[in-house]
Amino acid sequence: MLACGQKAFAAGAIETLMDIFIQQLVNGITLGAVYAVVALGYTMVYGIIQLINFAHGELVMIGAMVAFTLIGVLTPLGVPALPAVLVATLCAMTACALLGYAMERLAYRPLRRAPRLAPLISAIGVSIILQHLALLVWSRNPLAFPQIVKTESFALAGATITNIQIGIIVISVAMMLGLAWLVYRTRLGIAMRATSQNAQMAALLGVDANQVIALTFIIGAALAAVAGVMVGSYYGIAHYTMGSALGLKAFCAAVLGGIGNIPGAMLGGVLLGLVEALGAGYIGDFTDNVFGSNYQDVFAFMVLILVLVFRPSGLLGERVGDRA
Amino acid sequence: MKRSVVLHHANLCTLAAVGVLTLAGCGEDPKPAPPPPPPSIEIKIGHVAPLTGGIAHLGKDNENGARMALEEANAANIKIDGKDARFVMLAEDDQADPKVGTTVAQKLIDAKVAGVVGHLNSGTTIPASSVYNGANIPMISGSATNPQLTEQGFKGVFRVMGRDDQQGPAIASYLAANSKPKLVAIIDDATAYGEGLANEVEKYFKGANIRVLPREKGDDKRSDWKAVLTKIKGRNPDAVFYGGMDATGGPLLKQARELNIKAVFSFGDGGCSDKMIELAGTAAEGMLCSQAGLPPAAASKKFLDAYKARFKVDPILYSPFTYDAMQALIAAMKGANSADPAKYLPVMQKLEFNGATGHIAFDEKGDRKDAEMSIFQVKEGKLEPIAIIKNGQTVSFADFMAQANPAPAAAPAAADATQAAQPAKAAPAPDAAKK
Amino acid sequence: MVLVALALLALPFALAGAGTTWVRVTNLAILFILLSLGLNIVVGFAGLLDLGYIAFYAVGAYVYALLASPHFGIHWPFWVILPLGALVAALFGALLGAPTLKLRGDYLAIVTLGFGEIVRIFLNNLGSPVNITNGPRGIARIDAIRIGELSFARTDSFLGLDFSGPIKYYFLLLAMLVAVIFINLRLQNSRIGRAWEAVREDEIAARAMGIDTTRIKLLAFAMGASFAGVAGGMFAAIQGFISPESFVLVESVMVLSMVVLGGMGNIWGVILGALLLSFVPELLRYTVQPLQQYFFGRMLIDPEVIRMLIFGFALVLVMSFRPGGLWPSAVRKRELAARSEDPA
Structure with a gap:
């Protein structure tokens, strides 16, 4: 049986195997770039107030929905494709930033000194609220995200890559670099890092902790909006439940890289994307199809668990002695 | 503590009672009230589908289909047992969650529904079916395709959708x-x-x-x-x-x-x-x-138009099936001249009519008998029917239409609608609606 | 005390008057109380955040379904399967606990979350190549519980009262609940309970005091899991059909919400949380629609959406006004008081 299979491969030429591998890498990196951008939001918020913002995925969804609506309004007015997407993205960022601020102000700030799990439950509540508000506004239907930028495929070492994939990777990298610059090179960044290390001490030194935390939420939310537009245009679909699954994966990515650590979120995202793509692509072949792509998520979680067992604070995380 | 618990539930009963009453009283859009004099009976029919969660849009579509059939039956002034029958739909949300599915099933039984159209997913329909079966209430699903549903040996379980x-x-x-x-x-x-x-x-x-x-x-x-x-x-x-x-x-x-x-x-x-x-x-x-089933274009263009006129959106997926499911229930009640499950169930088992999805009849398990299957292809951005498969025979859609002309649904159905009770060929509601 | 007992015994008949639905809702609520009390051991007592708790519930349910259904043609009695389910679930608990002992806080949370998903994915996919769980199609026709000639699937009359299936399950569940509460109360003030508390408050100090933290944490996972295993078995028996979609992440989150909303670490608070989160959505199901009709004359917003919105707002509001939960444990109360005196 096995010999027969190998024969079939040999007939299909060896380059194809390599082509397929490169294609899987391209798939994985694109997916990973999306995870990374969403993971940044989780990690920033966690880094500064040790809160898993379960509602972060919903911000991605709202971002996609707002952009969906605006593109739908602008395109019939004769606005060309690129400016329309740009305007829509900016508006989505603004809307999400406002929402992120409101979320922090109303749901999380009152809980700053509460036991650790209280804000977590609050976050779950916010996530339920946002999803159902979105249901009211944008209906229950999966919406076809307008494909106004025409998809074009390019050949890359035997694999195909579309202009949208290139766009996603470039924009993600740019946003990560921008964020890294902000956190490590600006006054705001210094204030953020100071607050995350010791909020009390930072306050004594004149840092307005509330303002810094609010800004963190706003930046994270704006990034989520961009991620929403990217996901919407890449897959061509927007739905009011789209945020939760993506949010969960991005959260895993953030933890994998070491939560609270910005380069960690990027590394975790790309790694998770690659693990998923290669897992779906090759587990079947390596296990003689006893396990197939149906175990893709098992594979991803196993990698996550193994990494954490050997490096309990994630790949780039620092050892922290916190309590649950 | 004890007293408060009891009081709590006492309140709950009244609330529940008020709920059902209000629902029954003004569940529909304001319409001219039917003339009061003739004695009337109210027949409650349940509908269950997920209205929240990932496939909520399909659930709403299902509900719309069933609602339309029910409204048409009301407009047709059906008489049951000499009284004006007024059908009321109790629409419930099972969240596509099996455990909510059984709770909601019980709620409908408590509300004394005469029958149930639903549920949407096989995963909720199967556990709910055993609850309905326990209360001897017939149920008919418009979209559950899992073969296990009708293999349980329950008498009152039907579906209008073909099995996997x-x-x-x-x-x-x-x-x-x-x-x-x-x-x-x-x-x-x-x-x-x-x-x-x-x-x-x-x-x-x-x-x-x-x-x-x-x-x-x-x-x-x-x-x-x-x-x-x-x-x-x-x-x-x-x-x-x-x-x-x-x-x-x-x-x-x-x-x-x-x-x-x-x-x-x-x-x-x-x-x-x-x-x-x-x-x-x-x-x-x-x-x-x-x-x-048959493509709506072949079975009932009327359904598509009426749906669009009523709900201002196009049908999504299973609404023609829930429409037919509701029709089947009502037709059986009409045929038996009773809304009592024990009386209309035997009629239901022998029911035959042409619905929005083609000819409908049930086999002894409650599955749809010789269901036609339609094959579609996307041509120039539109779903076009290209072939009909029945009993393993494939016929191209053009040939099928040529054979079956005039359209199978319209003519015989309209004739039947005038005859009140006829178990073997009970009339479908849609054509009767305009009378 | 006697009055409470009498009230609980009379409750199902009163509820059945309002509709058997309420008996079923109560039964599900008791199942969730069992789950919450189990999770409370892990999260509340030992302070280990577990986001994959529903996996143990799934294990218990599948053990019951596989050993009492036509799927394998095995029909064992419930008094063998339920303890077995508890045992298997406890084993899974230990299995999860072992590699995660070094992890803390949110890292532990994500690993447990992953574990929960892994269990669900396996259940969903073990329908092939060898059919063990029947995959997503689930297992149907699971046996109802029967004690001798007394089947829980039938309605029997006794002393002039109608004992329907749900009412019989109510009494069985109530008996289990009493046992579980008793075990919990004993545990809390036992050597083990104090050891858990010590680990929760300061692991390093606890180890210094001579507590075998590894064993004590594993014990928490295993004990918590065993409760879920029993609850899962009961769920399978009551439902008669189970499939992997009943054991998704949202369910874990729901149980955790019950524990935290009620008051982590306090048994009575946890029970309150589970009762509220089980009943309130059902109550809303009955009230939202008529109220809307009354105030606006027509349906403006679908009742299901309002139900979910109210649920979401309730979580946020309760947490902002009572961050320790509705009925916090004494320790938490002290902590909260201490924190508010010390404005950081």
């Missing part, structure tokens, strides 16, 4: 005969529906000595199919079948074409919707899909 093991072979045989694939890839969404259908398709291909690649799976929330598709591309199959819904199938097809996969793509009824074309865009061109 009817639909799977239909699309597979069409694909085998027309595309003549040598190698087929099958993907499913790891749900009861998707996997069940995919298994039946695979069984057919294997029986026909066509090679099938090891199964690939995603899940019902997946939007990224690139990894799985890339793997399939490496094996170079001639045809691909996906068992799953449009919300995941659309992105799947779009990404397949982005990866330059040239194979013929085919889907079951979950991917046989306008939404599918909208989501896949130009990639949808040429795809094949199957639906249980």
Whole structure:
């Protein structure tokens, strides 16, 4: 049986195997770039107030929905494709930033000194609220995200890559670099890092902790909006439940890289994307199809668990002695 | 503590009672009240589908279909047992969650419904069916396809949708005969529906000595199919079948074409919707899909128009089936001249009529008898029926229409509507509605 | 005390008057109380955040379904399967606990979350190549519980009262609940309970005091899991059909919400949380629609959406006004008081 299979491969030429591998890498990196951008939001918020913002995925969804609506309004007015997407993205960022601020102000700030799990439950509540508000506004239907930028495929070492994939990777990298610059090179960044290390001490030194935390939420939310537009245009679909699954994966990515650590979120995202793509692509072949792509998520979680067992604070995380 | 608990529940009873009363009193849009003098009876019929969660849009569509049939029956002034029958629908949300499904089933039983249309998913329909069975209340699903549902041996369980093991072979045989694939890839969404259908398709291909690649799976929330598709591309199959819904199938097809996969793509009824074309865009061109029953274009254009007029949206997927399910229940009650399950159940078992999805009759298990299957293809961005399959015979759609002209639904149905009770061929409501 | 007992005994008949639905809702609520009390051991007592708790419930349910259904043609009696389910679930608990002992806080949370998903994915996919769980199609026709000639699927009359299936299950569940509460109360003030508390408050100090933290944490996972295993078995028996979609992440989150909303670490608070989150959505199901009709004359917003919105707002509001939960444990109360005196 096995010999027969190998024969079939040999007939299909060896380059194809390599082509397929490169294609899987391209798939994985694109997916990973999306995870990374969403993971940044989780990690920033966690880094500064040790809160898993379960509602972060919903911000991605709202971002996609707002952009969906605006593109739908602008395109019939004769606005060309690129400016329309740009305007829509900016508006989505603004809307999400406002929402992120409101979320922090109303749901999380009152809980700053509460036991650790209280804000977590609050976050779950916010996530339920946002999803159902979105249901009211944008209906229950999966919406076809307008494909106004025409998809074009390019050949890359035997694999195909579309202009949208290139766009996603470039924009993600740019946003990560921008964020890294902000956190490590600006006054705001210094204030953020100071607050995350010791909020009390930072306050004594004149840092307005509330303002810094609010800004963190706003930046994270704006990034989520961009991620929403990217996901919407890449897959061509927007739905009011789209945020939760993506949010969960991005959260895993953030933890994998070491939560609270910005380069960690990027590394975790790309790694998770690659693990998923290669897992779906090759587990079947390596296990003689006893396990197939149906175990893709098992594979991803196993990698996550193994990494954490050997490096309990994630790949780039620092050892922290916190309590649950 | 004790007193407060008891009081709490006492309040609860009154609340519940008020709820049901109010619901019954003004559940419908304000319409001119029926003339008061003749004695009337109120017949409650339950409808259950998920109205929140990932497939809430399908649930609402199901509800709309059933509601339309019910409203048409009300407009037709049906008399049961000499009284004006007023049908009231109690619409419930099962959240596609099996445990909510049984709770809601019990709620409907408590509200003394005469019958139930629902549920949507097999996963909620099966546990709910045993609750209905315990209370001897008939239920008829418009969309549950899992064979297990009617294999439980419950007397009052029906469905108007074809089973997985009817639909799977239909699309597979069409694909085998027309595309003549040598190698087929099958993907499913790891749900009861998707996997069940995919298994039946695979069984057919294997029986026909066509090679099938090891199964690939995603899940019902997946939007990224690139990894799985890339793997399939490496094996170079001639045809691909996906068992799953449009919300995941659309992105799947779009990404397949982005990866330059040239194979013929085919889907079951979950991917046989306008939404599918909208989501896949130009990639949808040429795809094949199957639906249980006759295409609405052949069975009842009237249904499509009436639905659009009533709800201001197009039907999405299963509403013609829940429409027929509701019709079947009402027709059986009318035929038996009673809303008592014990009386109308035997009528239901022998019921025959032409509904929005074709000829409807049930076998002894409660499955739809010789259900027709339709094959569609996307041509110039539209789903066009291309073939009808019945009892393993494939007829092209043009030939089918030529044979069946004039349209099967309209003429006999209108004639029947005037005759009040006729168990063997009870009249469907839609045509009676305008009288 | 006697009055409470009498009230609880009379409750199902009063509820059945309002509709058997309420008996069923109460039964599900008791199942969730069992689950919450189990999770409370892990999260509340030992302070280990577990986001994959529903996996143990799934294990219990599948053990019951596989050993008492036509799927394998095995029909064992419930008094063998339920303890077995508890045992298997406890084993899974230890299995999860072992590699995660070094992890703390949110890292532990994500690993447990992953574990929960892994269990569900396996259940969903073990329908092939060898059919063990029947995959997503689930297992149907699971046996109802029967004690000798007394089947829980039938209605029997006794002393002039109608004992329907749900009412029989109510009494069985009530008996289990009493036992579980008793065990919990004993545990809390036992050597083990104090050891858990010590680990929760300061692991390093606890180890210094001579507590075998590894064993004590594993014990928490295993004990918590065993409760879920029993609850899962009961769920399978009551439902008669189970499939993997009943054991998704949202369910874990729901149970955790019950524990935290009620008051982590306090048994009575946890029970309150589970009762509220089980009943309030059902109550809303009955009230939202008529109220809307009354105030606006027509349906403006679908009742299901309002139900979910109210649920979401309730979580946020309760947490902002009572961050320790509705009925916090004494320790938490002290902590909260201490924190508010010390404005950081």
